[in-house]
Amino acid sequence: MAEQVTLADVAHWAGVSLATASRALxxxxxxxxxxxxxxxxxxxxxxxxxxxxxxxxxxxRGSTSTVGLVVQDLGDPTGAAVAAGVMAAASERDLIVTxxxxxxxxxxxxxxxxxxxxxxxxxxxxxxxxxxxxxTTDRLADELRGYGVGGGGLAVIGRPGLPAxxxxxxxxxxxxxxxxxxxxxxxxxxxxxxxxxDLLTAEDRVSGxxxxxxxxxxxxPDEDVLSAAVTRDGGYAAMTELLxxxxxxxxxxxxxxxxxxxxxxxxxxxxxxxxMAAARDRNIRIGPDLALxxxxxxxxxxxxxxxxxxxxxxxxxxxxxxxxLALPGHERPGSSADPEAPPLxxxxxxxxxxxxxxxxxx
Amino acid sequence: MAEQVTLADVAHWAGVSLATASRALxxxxxxxxxxxxxxxxxxxxxxxxxxxxxxxxxxxRGSTSTVGLVVQDLGDPTGAAVAAGVMAAASERDLIVTxxxxxxxxxxxxxxxxxxxxxxxxxxxxxxxxxxxxxTTDRLADELRGYGVGGGGLAVIGRPGLPAxxxxxxxxxxxxxxxxxxxxxxxxxxxxxxxxxDLLTAEDRVSGxxxxxxxxxxxxPDEDVLSAAVTRDGGYAAMTELLxxxxxxxxxxxxxxxxxxxxxxxxxxxxxxxxMAAARDRNIRIGPDLALxxxxxxxxxxxxxxxxxxxxxxxxxxxxxxxxLALPGHERPGSSADPEAPPLxxxxxxxxxxxxxxxxxx
DNA sequence: CTGTTAGCGCCTTCAG
DNA sequence: CTGAAGGCGCTAACAG
Numbered sequence: 171m172a173e174q175v176t177l178a179d180v181a182h183w184a185g186v187s188l189a190t191a192s193r194a195l196x197x198x199x200x201x202x203x204x205x206x207x208x209x210x211x212x213x214x215x216x217x218x219x220x221x222x223x224x225x226x227x228x229x230x231r232g233s234t235s236t237v238g239l240v241v242q243d244l245g246d247p248t249g250a251a252v253a254a255g256v257m258a259a260a261s262e263r264d265l266i267v268t269x270x271x272x273x274x275x276x277x278x279x280x281x282x283x284x285x286x287x288x289x290x291x292x293x294x295x296x297x298x299x300x301x302x303x304x305x306t307t308d309r310l311a312d313e314l315r316g317y318g319v320g321g322g323g324l325a326v327i328g329r330p331g332l333p334a335x336x337x338x339x340x341x342x343x344x345x346x347x348x349x350x351x352x353x354x355x356x357x358x359x360x361x362x363x364x365x366x367x368d369l370l371t372a373e374d375r376v377s378g379x380x381x382x383x384x385x386x387x388x389x390x391p392d393e394d395v396l397s398a399a400v401t402r403d404g405g406y407a408a409m410t411e412l413l414x415x416x417x418x419x420x421x422x423x424x425x426x427x428x429x430x431x432x433x434x435x436x437x438x439x440x441x442x443x444x445x446m447a448a449a450r451d452r453n454i455r456i457g458p459d460l461a462l463x464x465x466x467x468x469x470x471x472x473x474x475x476x477x478x479x480x481x482x483x484x485x486x487x488x489x490x491x492x493x494x495l496a497l498p499g500h501e502r503p504g505s506s507a508d509p510e511a512p513p514l515x516x517x518x519x520x521x522x523x524x525x526x527x528x529x530x531x532x
Numbered sequence: 533m534a535e536q537v538t539l540a541d542v543a544h545w546a547g548v549s550l551a552t553a554s555r556a557l558x559x560x561x562x563x564x565x566x567x568x569x570x571x572x573x574x575x576x577x578x579x580x581x582x583x584x585x586x587x588x589x590x591x592x593r594g595s596t597s598t599v600g601l602v603v604q605d606l607g608d609p610t611g612a613a614v615a616a617g618v619m620a621a622a623s624e625r626d627l628i629v630t631x632x633x634x635x636x637x638x639x640x641x642x643x644x645x646x647x648x649x650x651x652x653x654x655x656x657x658x659x660x661x662x663x664x665x666x667x668t669t670d671r672l673a674d675e676l677r678g679y680g681v682g683g684g685g686l687a688v689i690g691r692p693g694l695p696a697x698x699x700x701x702x703x704x705x706x707x708x709x710x711x712x713x714x715x716x717x718x719x720x721x722x723x724x725x726x727x728x729x730d731l732l733t734a735e736d737r738v739s740g741x742x743x744x745x746x747x748x749x750x751x752x753p754d755e756d757v758l759s760a761a762v763t764r765d766g767g768y769a770a771m772t773e774l775l776x777x778x779x780x781x782x783x784x785x786x787x788x789x790x791x792x793x794x795x796x797x798x799x800x801x802x803x804x805x806x807x808m809a810a811a812r813d814r815n816i817r818i819g820p821d822l823a824l825x826x827x828x829x830x831x832x833x834x835x836x837x838x839x840x841x842x843x844x845x846x847x848x849x850x851x852x853x854x855x856x857l858a859l860p861g862h863e864r865p866g867s868s869a870d871p872e873a874p875p876l877x878x879x880x881x882x883x884x885x886x887x888x889x890x891x892x893x894x
Numbered sequence: 895c896t897g898t899t900a901g902c903g904c905c906t907t908c909a910g
Numbered sequence: 911c912t913g914a915a916g917g918c919g920c921t922a923a924c925a926g
Contacts, residue, residue, distance in 0.1 A: 174594075174682050176903055187913045192905060204911065219678045224650040225596070226903035228587040230918050232536075236630070236651075245616040245848075247609065247832060254607040257633050266647055268598070268630045271619055285628055288586040289598075316581045320536050402835070447835050470609060473764070473809050475837060486607075538919055549897045554921060566895065588919035592902050 175218045184214035195222065228290060236266045237293040237323070237493060238286035240279060244271050246401065246440050247470035248485060252297050252327065255489020263497065265292060272299060274366075274399070276306040283313045293323030293496040295489070300329050302368040307332075323496035327488050329370055335495040335512045337488055341371055341465075342378035344481035344519030345435075348463060349382025351521045352433055352479075356530030357461060360390045361416070363408040363436040363445060365400035372400060375437040375465055398441070405436055405444025413452055431530055432460055439464035439471045442478055446526075461527040477524030484517055491515055537580045546576035557584065590652060598628045599655040599685075599855060600648035602641060606633050608763065608802050609832035610847060614659050614689065617851020625859065627654060634661060636728070636761070638668040645675045655685030655858040657851070662691050664730040669694075685858035689850050691732055697857040697874045699850055703733055703827075704740035706843035706881030707797075710825060711744025713883045714795055714841075718892030719823060722752045723778070725770045725798040725807055727762040734762060737799040737827055760803070767798055767806025775814055793892055794822055801826035801833045804840055808888075823889040839886030846879055853877055 181191035186207055194203045194211035203211075214220075228234045239256050241249040253269055260267045268291065270282040279299065286294050294317060301307065315333050318324050324334040329341070352360075362379060365372035380390060396412055398404035416432060436442035442464030446456055456462050457476045464471075467482035495515060543553035548569055556565045556573035565573075576582075590596040601618050603611040615631055622629045630653065632644040641661065648656050656679060663669065677695050680686050686696040691703070714722075724741060727734035742752060758774055760766035778794060798804035804826030808818055818824050819838045826833075829844035857877060 174903090177905095178903080188904080189906080189914080190912060193912090196905090202911065207912085219674075221646070221649050221678065221682070223591065223652060223903050224647075225587040225590040225652060226918090227905080229585065229591060229903085229920090230905050232918080234587070243616075244606070244612050244619065245832070247612070250606050250609070250612045253631070254605075254633070257606065257631070261633075266630060266632060266644075266651075268628060269615070269619070270628060271616075271623075282628075284583070285586075287583050289628075290585060290587060312581075316583060320583070402832075443835050450837070470607070470764075470832065473805050474835070475812070536919090539921095540919075550919095551898080551921080552896060555896090558921090564895065569896085585919050588902090589921080590902095591904090591919085592921050594902080 174223070175220045177220070177222065180211060180214045180218055180220050183218060184210040186211060232290070233321075234290050234292055235264065236268050236289065236291050237295065237496070238268045238270065238282070238289070238291040239295045239297065240270050240272060240282045240286070241297045242272055242274060242299045243401070244269060247468045248438065248440060248466050249297065251469055251485035252489040255486035256295055256493055257489075258486075259490040259493040263493075274299065274369075276301045276303060276310075280306065280310050280313055283310065283317065287313065287317040287320065287322070290320075291322060293325070293493065295325050295327065295492045295496060296332070296334070297327040297489075297492070298371055300331070300370040302370055302373070323498075325492040325496035327492050329374065330514055333512060335514070337491045337495060337515045337517060339371075339483055339488070339517055340519040341374035342381070344483075344521070345375040345378030345437075345465065346382035346385075347519075348435070348465075348479075348481050348521050349379045350386065351523060352435075352461075352463065352527060353383065353386045353388060355523070355527060356430075356532075357433040357527070358388060358430050359432045360388070361394040361412055361432060361434045362390060362396070363405055363412070363434060363441055364395060364397045365404070365437060365441075367397055369400065372397075372437045379435055400438050400441055402440050402444035402447075405438075405441030406448045407444075408441070409434065409445035409448035413448065413454065433463065433527065434460065435463050437465055439466040439468040439478060439480055442480070443471060443474060446474065446478075456526050457528050463527055467522055476526045479521075479523045479527040482518070482520045482522050488517060491517070536585070537582045539582070539584065542573065542576045542580055542582050545580060546572040548573060594652075595683075596652050596654055597626065598630050598651065598653050599657065599858070600630045600632065600644070600651070600653040601657045601659065602632050602634060602644045602648070603659045604634055604636060604661045605763070606631060609830045610800065610802060610828050611659065613831055613847035614851040617848035618657055618855055619851075620848075621852040621855040625855075636661065636731075638663045638665060638672075642668065642672050642675055645672065645679065649675065649679040649682065649684070652682070653684060655687070655855065657687050657689065657854045657858060658694070658696070659689040659851075659854070660733055662693070662732040664732055664735070685860075687854040687858035689854050691736065692876055695874060697876070699853045699857060699877045699879060701733075701845055701850070701879055702881040703736035704743070706845070706883070707737040707740030707827065708744035708747075709881075710797070710827075710841075710843050710883050711741045712748065713885060714797075714823075714825065714889060715745065715748045715750060717885070717889060718894070719795040719889070720750060720792050721794045722750070723756040723774055723794060723796045724752060724758070725767055725774070725796060725803050726757060726759045727766070727799060727803075729759055731762065734759075734799045741797055762800050762803055764802050764806040764809075767800075767803030768810045769806075770803070771796065771807035771810035775810065775816070795825065795889065796822065797825050799827055801828040801830040801840060801842055804842070805833060805836060808836065808840075818888050819890050825889055829884055838888045841883075841885045841889040844880070844882050844884050850879060853879070
């Protein structure tokens with residue numbers, strides 16, 4: 171087994187002391203090392219193909235240069251967009267990003283935060299996926315708190331309520347506005363495709379949507395709120411189930427059913443795309459026969475046709491802002507603010523209407 | 533600034549020695565610590581909210597539990613799919629994944645490998661993005677070699693040629709077969725949307741495609757091979773440029789132009805989707821008016837309509853296999869094999885024909 | 895079984 | 911400006 175080259179080797183090879191080698195290499199605080207020695211050290215390092223041990227540096231410096239991102243699913247375009255934002259912002263600060271996917275498992279979420287904490291990550295960004303279960307939430311909050319007192323930067327994207335600075339997404343308001351806009355278009359009959367019922371973000375979007383409808387005197391029967399995994403396949407499955415029992419006009423261009431054209435609201439664009447595929451597989455045209463809306467305006471999904479009406483979340487910026495929040499300027503975090511009343515940053519959530527929800531004639 | 537709790541604190545609080553505390557906590561090699569002491573240590577750790585310093589562990593163990601993935605762009609569904617595979621495989625081995633995006637910058641690629649090497653990552657997976665520039669390639673090879681002798685696991689996804697085990701994608705063969713299949717469908721007029729000319733993977737796909745066509749006596753004029761960024765927007769731009777000067781039937785359903793319907797081959801599905809959007813914006817129907825094919829069969833893009841003809845790469849599995857290759861069983865890597873003749877693993881690349889390339893009538 | 899003692903690779907006072 | 915020495919947090923031989 172090949173041995174690693176250490177700083178001592180370099181120093182020895184260059185004929186200087188360990189300290190000098192160290193100074194020459196990462197030359198902190200002005201060039202306080204004689205040029206010729208410095209050159210010798212550099213040459214030695216190059217010759218020996220020296221690679222400084224970041225772990226050793228971390229242990230003595232007390233901090234690393236990695237920021238950890240915990241996301242639900244990188245395969246999902248939504249998660250990927252947030253990750254892209256985080257990575258861009260991190261890269262500007264010369265930080266490395268560690269990504270972990272929880273796959274909707276709350277326990278995994280906690281484990282990943284633990285791991286990041288152990289690595290002494292400079293910051294942790296927790297994206298989405300809050301669960302209703304109070305026990306795991308408490309565990310998570312504890313872990314976050316522990317990490318915070320350790321001096322790590324922290325930010326959460328999504329729903330407020332965790333002891334950390336949060337980039338708040340207006341899930342409730344956005345869905346509510348969507349409902350109103352859709353009602354304004356003439357829709358009166360609705361169904362909802364949501365996630366598992368303990369997924370708070372999905373829950374918020376559903377309640378916002380139903381609230382908005384209620385405000386204009388419309389309700390959605392309970393059995394028309396279907397839950398499934400918040401994935402493309404979940405959307406497909408839920409839509410299939412819905413289609414199995416609803417009456418949808420196919421080919422008339424007007425829509426039928428008991429009371430006008432049905433509008434299906436999927437709580438995420440990803441689910442909506444799955445739903446779209448399910449409809450297509452039954453020769454039901456999205457737009458003319460059945461209307462569909464999603465949530466997120468995921469960039470990678472903007473090319474879907476017909477264009478998907480949705481609520482625009484600045485996904486990439488969410489990632490950027492989260493690292494801004496987690497790693498503020500050069501101040502020491504955690505010293506000034508009350509950790510129990512962390513800063514919140516609100517973000518827009520505007521309705522975007524496209525062809526998947528054409529105005530209802532008449 | 534809050535102090536971190538160390539193992540010494542825990543040991544002290546529990547009234548035991550450092551060594552005992554260590555043993556009790558990560559209890560390696562059978563329970564060799566008295567239950568009551570063990571309990572006291574655990575209690576102390578919990579009470580103090582102790583979080584072991586992974587860096588310190590790494591430095592003494594000589595190895596970490598992170599695998600680094602270097603990919604072009606996580607925002608691109610292709611990169612995301614590979615990442616998903618890597619993360620799944622890593623998770624099975626209890627490893628954490630660090631993801632870095634190079635954004636098509638060869639220098640960044642090297643910097644990321646350097647960083648991973650410094651962190652003493654357990655393995656490095658380099659996905660795609662090989663450049664023609666010999667200097668950066670050499671630098672990269674050096675870095676990889678240095679990392680390899682340090683005992684790190686290593687795997688490359690894509691084109692062989694780097695001093696590392698490689699999961700080889702059959703870009704040349706796949707494109708070639710695609711060309712033949714398309715010719716078999718009746719197409720005789722082609723254009724190609726490729727990446728920057730120093731991007732080897734793109735280059736391979738183009739040459740495979742042209743080769744295939746040449747084998748059946750068809751050629752593509754140089755000016756009909758357009759290059760742009762290998763992104764959705766790059767595809768859009770290149771297609772727009774192409775459309776500005778080609779004659780495409782629009783609405784006749786038969787296609788026109790000088791010699792039958794044009795088929796556009798984009799070297800990646802992502803580009804193809806952009807190209808599709810460009811065509812749509814000009815009311816040119818993909819399928820009836822103009823045919824389009826991509827490469828990769830990116831899972832997230834399978835719902836695109838009309839279905840995109842492409843060459844299927846097992847993207848997610850590519851990621852999985854790469855970690856298998858980088859972290860073989862329990863053998864010591866690097867001791868047996870010749871590093872200059874690293875193992876190669878071939879993968880399928882089958883043609884998938886969908887609606888975007890209907891058979892040409894007549 | 896438990897405690898003491900070396901390091902691991904590096905940075906950083908502290909004297910020269 | 912340079913070198914020697916101490917310590918970061920932890921594990922792994924060693925003794926007891």
